[in-house]
Amino acid sequence: MKAIRIGTGAGFSGDRIEPAVELAKHGEIDYLIFECLAERTIALAQQAKMRDPHAGFDPLLERRMRAVLSVCRDKGIRIISNMGAANPVGAAKRTVEIARELGLTGLRVAAVQGDDVLDILSPDTFHIDEENCALRDFNKQVVSANAYLGAGGIVDALVAGADVILTGRAADPSMFLAPQIFEFGWEMDDWTRLGRGTLVGHLLECGGQITGGYFADPGIKDVPDLARLGFPIAEITENGNAVITKLGGTGGCVTAATCKEQLLYEVHDPKRYIQPDVIADFSGVEITEIGPDRVAIAGGNGFQKTGSLKVSVGYVDSCVGEGQISYAGPGAVARGRLALDILHQRMELAGICCQEVRGELIGVNSVFPQAEPADDAPGEVRLRFVVRTDDLATAARIGEEVESLYLNGPAGGGGVTKSTREVVAIVSGLLPEGHLKTHFEMMEA
Amino acid sequence: MLQLRDIAHSRTGDKGNISNVSVIAYRAEDWPILVRQVTAERVRDHFGTMVRGEVLRYELPQIGALNFVMHDALGGGVTRSLALDPHGKCLSSLLLTLTIEPTHT
Incomplete structure (x- = not known):
């Protein structure tokens, strides 16, 4: 055989x-x-x-x-x-x-x-599964559409x-x-x-x-x-x-x-x-x-x-701002939690418009939000505070707020890092395979 | 009391906002324990607020495996989640902390 x-x-x-x-x-x-x-x-x-x-x-x-x-x-x-x-x-x-x-x-x-079907997707009949709406009603800046x-x-x-x-x-x-x-x-x-x-x-x-x-x-x-x-x-x-x-x-x-x-x-x-x-x-x-x-x-x-092909549609979803800071030694978890409390309050006091907020302590609950530290709590934690915003300027304020914990937050915080990014995300739908034509171009060295 | 980790191994996969977690018996004779004790309801309870949608369980007896498909489990999807582990890659290790009664009955 x-x-x-x-x-x-x-x-x-x-x-x-x-x-x-x-x-x-x-x-x-x-x-x-x-x-x-x-x-x-x-x-x-x-x-x-x-x-x-x-x-x-x-x-x-x-x-x-x-x-x-x-x-x-x-x-x-x-x-x-x-x-x-x-x-x-x-x-x-x-x-x-x-x-x-x-x-x-x-x-x-x-x-x-x-595979590039951006120009052939029908605004009326292409259905976006995650949003349960037609492409026409998907109110985002679409940057790509590719069929598998x-x-x-x-x-x-x-x-x-x-x-x-x-x-x-x-x-x-x-x-x-x-x-x-x-x-x-x-x-x-x-x-x-x-x-x-x-x-x-x-x-x-x-x-x-x-x-x-x-x-x-x-x-x-x-x-x-x-x-x-x-x-x-x-x-x-x-x-x-x-x-x-x-x-x-x-x-x-x-x-x-x-x-x-x-x-x-x-x-x-x-x-x-x-x-x-x-x-x-x-x-x-x-x-x-x-x-x-x-x-x-x-x-x-x-x-x-x-008979249908999955289509991934890329779009500009939102912006994200993030800041991190470390606490170590006795009481590290308590100081990290105090810092998170302060940051949550600061979003409101500083008038920062947030779509979604996530605050956590790496080493305690960053992967599993319900986790509680054991008796032998970690000797160090890293606070991570991350927020979804409408624009990059607002996203940049998240890192600034974390950085301000140096002089205004709990004792002994160190090693602040901050970042912003634009989020290109993916939604998907189905396209009848007859709607596209696959072809190849051959070149020779 | 055993941990699931003592009798099974696991890997997580992701598609959009859906996470799947396999649970695979090391030994064929432990397969009935998995079927009886590692139910979709227990898995859903274990992950608590992380999994917002339904949890489905598929059985593959010939390889001694279960496959859990957890909907609305990745913070809105891999490409937009705010989580440090947006793919949910770590979920398999968390599931292996499930407690297991060491019995075949």
Whole structure:
């Protein structure tokens, strides 16, 4: 039975680069896939592109490409990535320039487009789920709208012979599903195999999170050599079943437990993992350790796709101002609480208009608001006071109020920091897939 | 009395304003304890005011796992939350402090 090997080169935009190089050199892989887009990355990239038309793709694209392009060319490894962000064509052009500098004449780079739907969304019929209103009634400054594309556009580019494929917003598992469809000749309505391919993609999409990253709990769940964590490889056969493994000699571990944690990561109903290409069914998945750092995955399934694509809409939501200050020694918690009381009063006394206020003591209750300090209360706390405002000028007053605790607050406060930021947030809705057209542009070095 | 941490491991994921937390038995024989004692109601009570919407529980017996899906749980959503941990990544560790009766009956 035909089999292919797919490796993950990155599980998020800031991920380590060396593990991808190791996989390309020694992993005997056919595809290297870099997943680099978080929920709001494209909205921020769109703003960058508005300031500079040549920008708007992943800032680490250049470093990653310089690190892997030559070895991938040597070994015939094809690269797929969503590092195109808001500007896949710009990313492809830059990649071609780098390929030329490296002497990789003839390297073919494709930019998959069609995810940017800002201009085609209907103000009347596009419904924003979180606000339960039509786009027309969404009273915010919208900066981006991107549909989660399926595997189709990437498969087309593979058929056309692309060595490197750069997309904007594509569903993360679809980047991994596409080479399976291409290599095994799966039909686009073979729901079982598309479901299995999506399962493999879901397991691989977060890189080191399945090879022992984000897993260690010393004494309970120990993981060797996390500083040299190896990224995952899937060995996939044409029936869609797979073995998850990693390169020998790298850090981390692949066990049934690491695979189970990743199987459910960011999943809601495991019977209905809704993707552009298929509704994947993870409910019957079987996970079996078959050797050291080798785990077999079987039992994935799938059902007919919905025909709709999720669209993420980026908008300017609000501004946020924040200040922090530390208290230490006996009574640190009490002094921190007194300082919080003062700050809450100051919002009113100083007439600062707040949409939302959050005050907490890091070390006591910043993660779990109901938490009470134990008898052995922490010997130091850091007060954090954060406020949502309408504008940056108001946001800046929050840090000023925290800073004024130096001379006007409890004893012994130190180390004030303050910041402001504009919040670009995301809401979402559904778009019938027939409303957009996916296409690719091929360039050659 | 045991802690959930003694018999299970956990990971949190986020989508918008929804958090999901898996609870996975280390040993297959502890799976019935999870099913009986780690109910959606207990999880909701455990997180108190942090989780404002409904909590749904899904069962995956073949891998000994539960998946809790908690709505309106991330302070308005990852991209606008004022929380220090806007993704709710730390919630899995908090859930593992749940107390467990060490019995199969």
